[in-house]
Amino acid sequence: MTTVIETCRIPPPRGVPAELFLPLSFFDMSWLHTVPMYVLNFYNHTCSEAEFHNTIVPNLKHSLSLTLKHYLPVAGNILFPLDTAASKPVLRYISGDTVALTVAVSGLDFDELVANHAREADQFYDLVPPPVPLTEDENYKIAPVFSFQATLFPSRGICIGVNFQHTLCDWRSTVGFMKAWAMINKSGGDKVLVPKTGPVFEKPDSEGSRRVDGMFWNKMKKIPFEPSVSLPRPTNRVRASFILRQSDIRKLKNRILSARPGLDRVSTLMIAAAYVWTTLVKSHGSSAEGEEEVLYIPADARGRRNALFDPPVPVNYFGNCLGGGLVKMEQRKLAGKDGFVVAAEAIGDVIKAKILDGDELLKCPENRLGKMERREKVFGVLVVYGSPKFEYKEADFGWGVARKVMILSLDQDNYGMLMSNSGDGGLVIDMSLPKERMESFASIFQDGLILRGKVYGESRM
Structure with missing residues (x-):
């Protein structure tokens, strides 16, 4: 109350x-x-x-x-x-x-x-x-x-x-x-x-x-402007936080490098997003032929020199300045035995091609309109909020840094994940899901961190 x-x-x-x-x-x-x-x-x-x-x-x-x-x-x-x-x-x-x-x-x-x-x-x-x-x-x-x-x-x-x-x-x-x-x-x-x-x-x-x-x-201008005047209540949704310890992150990186030794870069964002994405898909319990899943990774475009803005948008600009990358993959591939590896590889490719490259990040922004108009049919969309490099708990009103920051908007998305630093080298992943699916997600998340069979060496990253 x-x-x-x-x-x-x-x-x-x-x-x-x-x-x-x-x-x-x-x-x-x-x-x-x-x-x-x-x-x-x-x-x-x-x-x-x-x-x-x-x-x-x-x-x-x-x-x-x-x-x-x-x-x-x-x-x-x-x-x-x-x-x-x-x-x-x-x-x-x-x-x-x-x-x-x-x-x-x-x-x-x-x-x-x-x-x-x-x-x-x-x-x-x-x-x-x-x-x-x-x-x-x-x-x-x-x-x-x-x-x-x-x-x-x-x-x-x-x-x-x-x-x-x-x-x-x-x-x-x-x-x-x-x-x-x-x-x-x-x-x-x-x-x-x-x-x-x-x-x-x-x-x-x-x-x-x-x-x-x-x-x-x-x-x-063709869409009626009707801002919400009441707070939604996401009935049957539950929220939970999941920890990827530093040792878990090392193991997951090694799993990728063992399967794809030619990769030149395996980032924490890449493996965390891939692990949560595949766990979420598996938690559904079934996969249909041809059904497509989408992962969206927003990216800050400030300070990035590109063909659209030269000079670039200032890093202290107050407003909206987001680009991003879409990763699409068949549900059955994500739910398969090698789902984590293929997801991580695909995410890494998009990060390299669409996010790290300043020109590509804001290239053809009008394409966003095309996506809005087509509204492509996909089984699920997972949106990544936050970043291992973006610490938003630091606002200290005199009571210390925040114990926890929560984005309730995760409840309104198809699916969303909030990524933050745990303070000891690991990550905290916040999720909002229907109650029954959260139970399945939690079980698969923990089981997947227990590596069976082959023992992987320590990562040098």
């Missing part, structure tokens, strides 16, 4: 610009008609209700306001035109705009929520800030882009929940905002501590990107 104490509106401090308008790029338009992203950041922190209400909440409100000074779009709104022939959508901040912060106290079991074993997914939605309703004026539908919730678990911990529209920015941008907010909060507000390279909001612009922007808008 979680009780909402208040929902308040937090404005930027005085002295900020009176208005800010940002057009949407094709990167942004891709997300116009998707559900929001829901993220939970759990912190170990022994705290009484009195301290929470009298000290922590006022500090969070003050530091959030100070952070908005540097991140005005977070307090803004997406304006979607009622007359799509006359204008395009835009992100707007004007004086008086604010962001919602909900304050709550929960009687849920904190340690149960942050555990690794399977837990009912529905309960986590008490910790997510409710969506702010859509409004209209004479020209636009108006959709807020961010809201937050601070929830106390008395004498045990605090959760900071985030609800954001992907149309404004990707997860890297959100993590940058959360780290800035955390640093300012930890400093007590006496000093405005933000990264040395503050956020850049100016949209990527080139002749090629303007052409693609127009193509995307011609497609997106």
Whole structure:
């Protein structure tokens, strides 16, 4: 049971610009008609209700306001035109705009929520800030882009929940905002501590990107703009975390190198994605002839010089800037005896050809429209969130780094996996699945780490 104490509106401090308008790029338009992203950041922190209400909440409100000074779009709104022939959508901040912060106290079991074993997914939605309703004026539908919730678990911990529209920015941008907010909060507000390279909001612009922007808008304007106004409840879904220890990663790399000694690069991302993908396919229990599975690996395109953007998009750009690679394979091959090896090899090929190569990463972005229109029939799609190199638990509000970060949006995907560092050289893999399938997945995941027969040597990677 979680009780909402208040929902308040937090404005930027005085002295900020009176208005800010940002057009949407094709990167942004891709997300116009998707559900929001829901993220939970759990912190170990022994705290009484009195301290929470009298000290922590006022500090969070003050530091959030100070952070908005540097991140005005977070307090803004997406304006979607009622007359799509006359204008395009835009992100707007004007004086008086604010962001919602909900304050709550929960009687849920904190340690149960942050555990690794399977837990009912529905309960986590008490910790997510409710969506702010859509409004209209004479020209636009108006959709807020961010809201937050601070929830106390008395004498045990605090959760900071985030609800954001992907149309404004990707997860890297959100993590940058959360780290800035955390640093300012930890400093007590006496000093405005933000990264040395503050956020850049100016949209990527080139002749090629303007052409693609127009193509995307011609497609997106035909779809009704109806942002979610209620939180979904993923009934019968459970969430669980799985550990790949450093020794497991070495064994899996050696398994690949023994089967494919000619490979020049075997990365942790490659073997982790392949292992989870094949385990997920096997957990279904059957494979049909010709059925196709898809793995999608998003990749950050910032700082990558390519034919579309030269100079490249700045690394501190706040917005959406994602490319990626698709790996497709027949279900029966993934479920077969050599499924892990062939999956890893295919993933490695896509990473090398489509992600590590800057030109290929953003080559022909209009092809995304073709995929949206065709909606190719596949049996399952697994989306990879996170990366072994991207540590998003580091936002420290003064309570230490996060005990656990959860993306509830995994519940809404066909399938998704969140990859994070375990802190001791291993990986944590978060999954959300129907309850019966999670039991099968967990069993296959653990059994597959026990190497039978041939003993593989130690990896030199």
